């Protein structure tokens with residue numbers, strides 16, 4: 319069975335490559351492990367050769383997602399299994415630094431997917447400065463057809479479905495984190511597949527406070543949060559990187575017990591046991607307090623203008 323164990327890396331075309339390198343190394347606190355002759359920057363959160371790649375470009379977008387399979391999987395066998403399911407897939411050797419062999423395929427939105435078993439682990443460790451997150455935790459994709467895309471990840475790559483918000487967000491995991499992918503309908507509304515946001519996991523609330531102070535010192539405004547989400551229950555705060563990508567910093571994400579089909583219980587859960595479920599669109603993705611605050615502000619504004 320082909321099932322990734324972790325989100326390994328994400329490649330980004332970067333318009334303002336210098337500013338992006340500065341932000342991801344000095345503010346986010348990732349380590350620059352290697353810079354290619356082609357100007358690609360390979361960045362690590364602490365162990366792997368890379369968890370993020372910045373590609374100099376005249377555009378800004380998500381180019382590729384890498385998932386790591388268990389080390390005992392044979393890529394030749396995985397290739398045959400994917401082909402049997404009608405997936406077009408290529409086995410590549412030395413396609414990128416740090417990985418000797420990988421499978422390349424595309425998801426229904428055309429995002430390039432890499433599957434690999436081994437990556438070099440130079441272990442630059444965690445930086446003493448900058449945010450220095452635990453890991454790249456999840457990607458939220460803006461899909462043209464979120465149902466079709468979610469089915470691909472469930473049926474072909476054996477992701478577990480965890481939650482759904484209305485018709486616009488599908489949460490999937492390949493490990494115990496509540497979501498490694500959030501397949502949203504944003505692409506359909508915008509007219510092309512895109513990245514909704516990328517998210518880094520932090521260690522605890524004090525790390526989150528310190529991270530927001532680091533953003534403030536670098537004149538980077540927080541655009542939303544911290545707030546505890548419904549689906550996933552992560553406490554999340556959002557800001558933009560220099561290219562305008564939305565970046566989430568989160569703690570406290572729900573942890574799935576896959577064999578039991580429910581999440582590790584937490585005091586803030588609405589149900590016991592909390593199982594993968596559907597969240598109504600009008601109550602999810604914001605706390606009641608924020609909703610109330612927004613409605614008060616709206617009413618006040620309407621009273622002034624009427």
Ligand SMILES: [Fe+2]
Pocket residue numbers: 456458500515517566
């Ligand atoms: Fe997120």
